Amino acid sequence: MTFMFTLAAQDQQARAGSFTTPHGTIKTPVFAPVGTQATVKAASPRVLKELGVTLVLANTYHLYLRPGDELIRDMGGLHRFMAWDGPILTDSGGFQVFSLTETRKIDDDGVTFVSHIDGSKHRFTPEKSIAIQENLGADIIMCFDECAAPNDRPAVEDALRRTHAWAERCLKAKTRSEQALFGIVQGGIYPDLRAHSAEVLRGYDFPGYAIGGLAVGETKAEMYATLEHTVPLLPEDKPRYLMGVGSPEDLVHSVARGVDIFDCVLPTRLARHGAALTRRGRMNIRNQKYAADPNPLEPGCTCYTCTTFSRAYLRHLVKANEILGHNLLTLHNIHMLETLMREMRRAIVDGTFAEYAADFLATYNAVGDADPHPLPATLMR
């Protein structure tokens, strides 16, 4: 079977697995950096390989507009176009289109919207989203869904109805067997709606299930509670993907609650703003206190940035708007998250995840306020 998900180990809710795709096997839990425009910002494919990245995400909305999904298809598909021969996941374009709140119009058939690049008018439907994603040719593609504000119940109900109808249309529209189409469970912060959504989507037997509509405005407590309630409603033998989540604390809390796959722009976006992800929280390298600091960004880190350059030099690069600063912070930030994922997997296999997670969070939160969010009770042995 092309898309096989096997569990190597489970430690309470936390899972270590493998997901086989046409472009390689992804060991889970996994974090996917985001390559919005068919490039993970400021990181070359060979750097991503060096960092142990096994999955990258690309954005259907952006690539449809520029350079165009048909061009990418004609150039041999997204893997060849961006020279990434590992697994790729594309989103449906829905999230980005719905984010154009000023200019988009939703109906039961689809969404009409205006390009942020040139103001031209376009329309996405479930069928169109699948057609674009088939042109792009990622290994994992996503159902076109509607993501409403998570705590606006009437809006969530309305979106849920469409999301379920659109999931069925996506399945019907899909023609390529070498792509896995994941369903997306919606329902905001409402347990009954999440349960209903999980039940409906399980009926379609997707090869993987995403939990959508989180990390979009609800509190962290609401997000973690929703995960605790929803994840157990998903099939155990399929990967679970939490979309758009990637802060170190959220990764730990979500793996603890049984999530397998993540993506987020955080490591690349922070780098663009001169910030680093470290085991002791975030670090703004522009800070004057690093001006003459000979230490690496994160002592003990084994990445190229930390084994080669000082904080003083990185600060100089960022202050002088030098591209190398952006490259080097990006490299470190992705390395930090990839290392975290590998360590969590190892701890799950070793049966020591609760200790690992507690230790990590204690250190991570030591700088600012203590993390008010407990790990799931099942993990507190």
Next chain:
Amino acid sequence: MTFMFTLAAQDQQARAGSFTTPHGTIKTPVFAPVGTQATVKAASPRVLKELGVTLVLANTYHLYLRPGDELIRDMGGLHRFMAWDGPILTDSGGFQVFSLTETRKIDDDGVTFVSHIDGSKHRFTPEKSIAIQENLGADIIMCFDECAAPNDRPAVEDALRRTHAWAERCLKAKTRSEQALFGIVQGGIYPDLRAHSAEVLRGYDFPGYAIGGLAVGETKAEMYATLEHTVPLLPEDKPRYLMGVGSPEDLVHSVARGVDIFDCVLPTRLARHGAALTRRGRMNIRNQKYAADPNPLEPGCTCYTCTTFSRAYLRHLVKANEILGHNLLTLHNIHMLETLMREMRRAIVDGTFAEYAADFLATYNAVGDADPHPLPATLMR
């Protein structure tokens, strides 16, 4: 001897040599990419190593202003600060200060100028320039000179008088034996002034000689004629450095006339504007005709960019303002020039430089107008 220059071969005027510095031996002819702010823009030190770069230039003016030469000294010097363990050359800061035509004031003792960053007032003298360059700690440092408009004879004469007086002051101010201080021959396009300058500076027995005041507004014919006249007036047993020159055609023409060392922002600046240096002239990757072109930037090129990515993808990156496009074009452009230098050296050693140069220029100029500039008569066997 720390700074030993030996000639491995000479083919008419063209020379293949080796210059030994405390941070390694530079095989000449050599092209040095420019690391204005202690970073070759969009290229990491490991990429420079991969490309065979053996010498990089850094700018005294920029580093004095930001992050400050004393900070760099305190951080262990420029090599450690920018993590480049190979040879480094710093300019004197003079050229950049004189370029601030609106705000600088020259007198016989030095130059007062205003920072382009914050408008603060500063003063460079020969002694100050050497002190800064000693703090930076490059292997090759340059005399503080005045570069006048090359065809304004009264201005050139005035500048020459100062340049010679300042050369002596630089020599006296210098304290570090592990740095080679190069003299700079000025004189614009005037053979008698160039001859006078070469004679005066030879008297100081510098370990290397630069030809300054070229590629600053004169015609190519004037530049080549000045080189043909001036280079033979320099000591044969010392390296000759043509400052600020780096287009492929100028490199070939200047090596043909006996120059050993070059630096230029061209490969990195062109990359920033989406342009590539190829053996068939310059190429603007933004051009619509590359939109669906599956070929590499330069077919046959062995660099990472050309062996991995298509013109279509590079165009997409540049059009979308993605940093990776800047990184990849920079990598290719430096590779192109470094390869050209290695090939010229090989041809000199093999005694086939005239044929190599003629072939290269014929192909390079095939796209646009034919190169109207002949190689030196001595090479036309």
